[in-house]
Amino acid sequence: MSDLTHLTISQARAKLRGKEITAAEITEAYLDAIERANPLLNAYVTVTGNKARDMAKASDAKLAKGEGGALEGIPLGIKDLFGTEGVHTQACSHVLDGFKPRYESTVTANLWADGAVMLGKLNMDEFAMGSSNETSYYGPVINPWRRSRLDTVVMPTTHQGDGGFVSSGGTKTARTLDNAQLVPGGSSGGSASAVSAFLCAGATATDTGGSIRQPAAFTGTVGIKPTYGRCSRWGIVAFASSLDQAGPIARDVRDAAILLKSMASVDPKDTTSVDRPVPDYEAAIGKPIKGMKVGIPKEYRVDGMPEDIEALWQKGIAWLKDAGAEIVDISLPHTKYALPAYYIVAPAEASSNLARYDGVRYGLRVPGKDIIDMYEKTRAAGFGREVKRRIMIGTYVLSAGYYDAYYLQAQKVRTLIKRDFENVFAAGVDVILTPATPSAAFGVADEDMASDPVNMYLNDIFTVTVNMAGLPGIAVPAGLDAKGLPLGLQLIGQPFDEETLFQTAHVIEQAAGTFQPDKWW
Amino acid sequence: MSVDLQTVKRVAHLARIAVSEEDAERMTGELNAILGFVEQLNEVDVSGVEPMTSVTPMEMKKRRDVVTDGSKATDIVANAPAADENFFLVPKVVE
Known part of the structure; x- marks a missing residue:
């Protein structure tokens, strides 16, 4: 079954x-x-x-x-x-x-x-x-997807199965899965x-x-x-x-x-x-997108982005154009400030929200010599490294003397990020097309990611703007990279216009197809 | 701006997280990497810009000032690490 x-x-x-x-x-x-x-x-x-x-x-x-x-x-x-x-x-x-x-x-x-x-x-x-x-x-x-290599193998006899396909000349193309474990994001x-x-x-x-x-x-x-x-x-x-x-x-x-x-x-x-x-x-799925105005923000073309992703983005543009959409170049000038502003706003709110985990009302309690010691020991044992990092950043940026320099500045920048989107939508753009991520899935315990917390944070460079502005965004698979890993495109819509996202994402899906990993598990 | 070891220890205490000397040293480097990254926000001209307080313009929802919930003391203490007769138990606070 x-x-x-x-x-x-x-x-x-x-x-x-x-x-x-x-x-x-x-x-x-x-x-x-x-x-x-x-x-x-x-x-x-x-x-x-x-x-x-x-x-x-x-x-x-x-x-x-x-x-x-x-x-x-x-x-x-x-x-x-x-x-x-x-x-x-x-x-x-x-x-x-x-x-x-x-x-x-x-x-x-x-x-x-x-x-x-x-x-x-x-x-x-x-x-x-x-x-x-x-x-x-x-x-x-663990991500069910693994990197793979395409090999052309000469086959002595007709052969079927194991994921490959038979060619008329007696060779077949086989995808060989790499054993390296990848993260699912x-x-x-x-x-x-x-x-x-x-x-x-x-x-x-x-x-x-x-x-x-x-x-x-x-x-x-x-x-x-x-x-x-x-x-x-x-x-x-x-x-x-x-x-x-x-x-x-x-x-x-x-x-x-x-x-x-x-x-x-x-x-x-x-x-x-x-x-x-x-x-x-x-009900929005299957509606034609003819005449829809699709914005392509130039700020989402970042240094060091793999060619596969740029190519995928161009494919997405072509698919929507073929379906009758009008493609327009747009600018969202404060894009690069979204991630740094996020790393002030999100930890600040987190430090406040996570204050409730103190070993009194639920969860872990580590005994201490007095109540403060109990709080400190409980939280030291209960939170992992990344969570502690963010609580610390949040506590610091909200502490006396730093509030204006960090939190207030970030909330003002956030207003500007939202205004960028408002201007584009006011100019008649219905939906914005961008890559979903700056790379495909990476390995478990990747050294680059572990060496500096900011490297990991950069994964969200294309998605975080949407949260900062409160907008809807959808990631839809659009193809595989040279190593056989899936890549996605992102569509960003106007507030409460999720219908346009489903309608447009479906056009991409129709063109790109859907993707399943080769089963190894 | 950057933080030194003393500041990290002070912030850890404010956040009620016990840190060892070794933790504090590691965190100093990590926090400075993050603070260095967010530094670029200072380039942005924010004169005359209001700080965001709500992503969606909406009026605060109001409801009648009546009791709508309660009488759930058992539920509330159900997950406590230590409780007695619907009270949370904590180490002695007042001598």
Whole structure:
């Protein structure tokens, strides 16, 4: 039954409603796939098999009566950042050891109300801080994609199978997989890896500086960060409250649209949740983009960007042009300041949000000689290096005498970044096309990344502007590089115009196709 | 601007994170790399620019000032490392 895991959400939805398959069957197929693959990929930190089976059973009862919700019987993985009642919720941090919330986040509650089935909790960078999923207390997630080499081999006899294809001249081209383990990106690395390796039909994720879009690009999956305020943040472990947004990672554009429709809502429990009805995103898919104005920002052409990425960007431009879009050159002059401004705003907000982990109300407690000593020892033992770094930066930039020089300056620059986008949209641009990341997936324990924290931060150079301006952005796979690794393009839209992103991303998907890793796990 | 070892120790104490001498030394280098990176923000002319307070222009949501939640003491202390009769237990604070 393992091919059930290869159905997209829209395909599985049709088969479930048509009673060709049951929720119990598809859930069992995923649980089986997880059991076999997870020791190698480390995408899940907890598998909720019994809960999944119970939920699937309830879905089957509803489906039998023709009563299913929008996601009835669809098995999903949930990033460990989302509060799930009675289930492991630790933001993949040691400091939250044993934490099982007595509440359910609004986003996951919306998914269960629509009939989705929870398979388990997905690995992530600790507190969503990282771009490689290596800062998790539960160890790194492995990307199901590996580099490969194309070899032409002379074949003595006709031969079939093992991923190659037979040529008429008796030679075949074979892709040889390299053994080096690659990162899936982060912070939603578990979500991206699980979706790409067929360990869930789709996954929830969150994005503060690129944490949905960068891992989606590294794994050949689709990831959308909606407009700030579209998905409720209630019940999601907070990192940087003015930047955090939840969104889905899925195998194709339609699945991402289906998931976002269920995840998004108007929520009185989150004051930044926006009072706007959630549109039917799926309806935008397939609409022609003829006459749409697509902006190409010159500032996204950065030094040292691999040729493959520049070529991919040009391909994307050509595809949209062929579909009737008008391509215009634009300028977003403050782009280069987005990442440095982010590394003031995000740590500042994080230092404040993470003050709550003190060994008193939940999680880890390390005893001390007095209460201050207990706080300090608990936090020293509970937080990993990257999290401590960011708390320290945040505490420093907010400390007396430095607030104006750092935080206030960064918030002013943020106004300018947002204004750049507003000017472009006011000039009639409907959507902006950029590369999603400055490189393909890199190796686990990459020395360059480890040598300087800023090298890791540069992964988010193309995605972070979108968070700073609160805009929606989608990463859609658009091709493979010379080493056979997936690369993504990013589309940036106007506030609450996710529909244009789905519509345009689908045009790219139609031209580029979808991508699956060769199975080695 | 850059930080020295003493500043790093002071900030660590403000952040309530115990650091060893070795940690503090390593962090000094790392924090200075980050502070060096963000330094470029000073190039930007921000005269007359308002600092951002909200990415989406929206009015603060209001609701009636009534009790909408509560009576969940057991839930609230359920995850505490040490609790007794719906109180969080901490080391003695007042002598």
